[in-house]
Amino acid sequence: MKLQEKKKISRFTALIIVMTVIFSVIAGKLFSLQIVQGAQYKEKAVNRSIRQIADPAPRGNILDKNGNILARSEQSYTLVYNQTDTNDKKFFTTMDKVFKILDANGESQQDDFELKINPFKFEFRSDDPETRKNLEIKFKRDRGLNEPIEKKIKTKNKDISDDELKKQVNDQLLKISPKKTYELLLKKYSINSSYPMEEQRKFMIIKDTIKMHSFSGYDPVVIASNIKKSTALKFSQILNDLPGVDMNIQPIRQYPNKELASGILGYISKISSTDTAKYKAKGYDTNSDYIGQAGIEAAFEDVLKGKKGGRTVKLNNNGKIIQELGTTTPKPGNNVKLTIDKNVQAAAEKALDDRMKELQSNPYGQQRSDTTNATRGAAVVIDVNTGDIIAMASRPGYDPNLFSVPGRLTSEQYNQYFSPNLEKFGRNYIEKRGITSLYPGKSETDVLNILFPLDKSIKGNTTIRQDVYDIYPKPFYNYATQSLIPPGSTFKPMTAIAGLESGAITPDFSIDDEGMFDKGGGNITHFYLDGANGWVNLARAIERSSNPYFMTVGKRIRDSFGDDTLAKYAWKFGLGADPNSKTTPTTGIEIPEKYGQVYNTVSNKNSFANTYLWKVMKNLKDGIDDKGNKLVSLDLYDNANDSDKVKQIKKDIKNLIQSSIKNGSKSFDGTKYKELFSELVQEDPNNKKEITNRQMSNLIDAINYTTVSDANSQLNVPAxxxxxxxxxxxxxxxPLQMANYIATIANGGTRYKLHLVDSILDSNGKVIKKIKPEVAEKTGVSAENIAAVKAGMEAVNEKGTASGTFADFPIKTAGKTGTASLGNQEEIGRTDYAEYVGYAPLDKPQIAVYAVVFDGGQGAGSAQIAKDIYTAYFKLNQNSTSTTSTTQSQN
Known part of the structure; x- marks a missing residue:
């Protein structure tokens, strides 16, 4: 029997089956979308969303040693704008209403936008011209102003290298004026020119902030921060009429004592555009987070910053919160308790300010001094038994509150801090001192170009000047930790210790001080202001600050024990460090510092090598030698257009010059000089020229004279x-090193590491970490020798150069005055540093003090600053810390 054949499915039937399946899938999907997930997609249809909002953590407090608040965070109202497509359609109308309400209530828009108007200019927070130039380039690149320039250059030169393209684009970007930049951004952000310019810029700030940050989710732009409660209430009542605008509460940094201890505390501010990537990698929100920018705020950023919290919220289509679904509480930062005593710090700052004001008002009250520009100073107070820094004043200071909220810093303050008009300041400085008369044949402009030269690192610069002689007062420069100052006679106790310990002298060693010192070779130095002190032993020499006595001690040390003996003892007291050591020298302080050096043969060679290298380079460029003879001109200065080969040739020549200075005739290689100069004139377009054999010989002879006969011959002279x-x-x-050196003498010879931080506390005040005193070095100086030096320092305050200040002081103290000079101070209009070091009480020392006024004249005047500090520390007269002028003997 045959098998029954299978029925074939017709095409029509197959089509019906396929269509049935498709419609079934569609129906199922529609059922899922409309019935199963209908509610969810309904919310999405009206653009509602669930988002995470970060809640910033309050920054930890900074306290003084007694628990007084020096820096704190307080909750404040912040007005924000949340960008959505819906909100952006009404952006200009909404913001116009917002600005009017802010203005009517005396509030300011948050403004850290670097492009200013009236007049048009950039304000970048740096006092370095090169940094400001780079920030301007970055500002313009970040906003896409480079793109049309790149396109145009590539059209003309398709084979241009990336490096050359970048260079050409940067040059073109710097040619775009602030005004033109503003106009380009108006167009970029679609801001209607019919608005007044002030309002245009307000719109631009918000638009630019949106542009400059990658917003995802609920990441609002701050419109205004730290607004009053009454203003916040007004906004809260009309938020429904302001699409995208909302009110938040955020912590704001406050410094209740304003300028007090600003050099220690530092300040906080927004993360700069150059640091965005760095802090993003650390988890910071570069749009809204603030970071420490100096001082303790910067050094302890990780301790103070806290941990953010957050909220899970539901937003409507205008970006406003309609429901809060969950929260994580922010964790406040830890507190940093300092060793600083607020009252002593205030006394130190006031004493410096009062003394400087007095010196400015009576600029010719001291012989050989013009104290008109006594505008800078520092004072350091140390616990001699622990290394605690009780006060550290740097003047002038600044108010850190100016940086807590963008927009507080005025243009005038910006110029004062970051971009001073050194031409105007310099001309006034020159005229008041009659400095032009010291430069025969030169105009005031010529002298201005010497004292405040134009910054040659900026190509074509005709306006930006440099303060190369430290004349202009700088509020952000910490004079206590950064200034390297000649100590003058305040160093003499150190010379005494080196003389006693080495055996070069005894306390009874005496000389007849005739007011002069013979350095040999007919070089006699006269000390006219000091006069002759007659026969002096060690104690009397310290009391009267006898220069001939201590120069004799130095000579005896050198003759018997070598040039580096003085340095070896000074290093024990923290006055410099062995240059051959591989460790970085430090006082121990937690914030950045410089570290000065005492005379030693290695550092002396390096110093001469640097100084005389610049002298040789200048002579070669000017085409003249030390004797006034003409030379063939060669430029060894770095040039931006130098090829790698030219850079290397110049480097080799400079190294050869420095070697000649350090090692003298034994390393002078005339053949090598000839070889390198020949290569330079062949390879360097800027030095392209023919040099005859005679010219080459004269060139090498001139270098030999300067490096060997002059510089090297001075390296080992007794002077x-x-x-x-x-x-x-x-x-x-x-000043920090000087205070620690005196503290080491005061406590009998133990040098402690200095520290500003006493302890780290959690937000509830519980101690997490306590900083214990740490010995840096036990000097090993005998008690007898320490006592001999202390006896002289006691005499200084009892009957010597500081007796006019301390004659009636109720606590016995010891000290030393110092008047330190700069080698060229007369020709640049500078005056002596007025310095004082001391400790108190005499029998059981507790604190050591160093005080200095730049251009302050004679050192005895700074003893009053120490006296006011003692008055505050020992609570002798809490209602008065007068710095009444006293007439004191010349040091």
């Missing part, structure tokens, strides 16, 4: 250590 013995010459230290 180096003789000058160092009275605190001049190579000796330069920070």
């Amino acid at each position: 180096n250590i003789e000058d160092a013995s009275i605190g001049q010459g190579l000796n330069q230290f920070t």
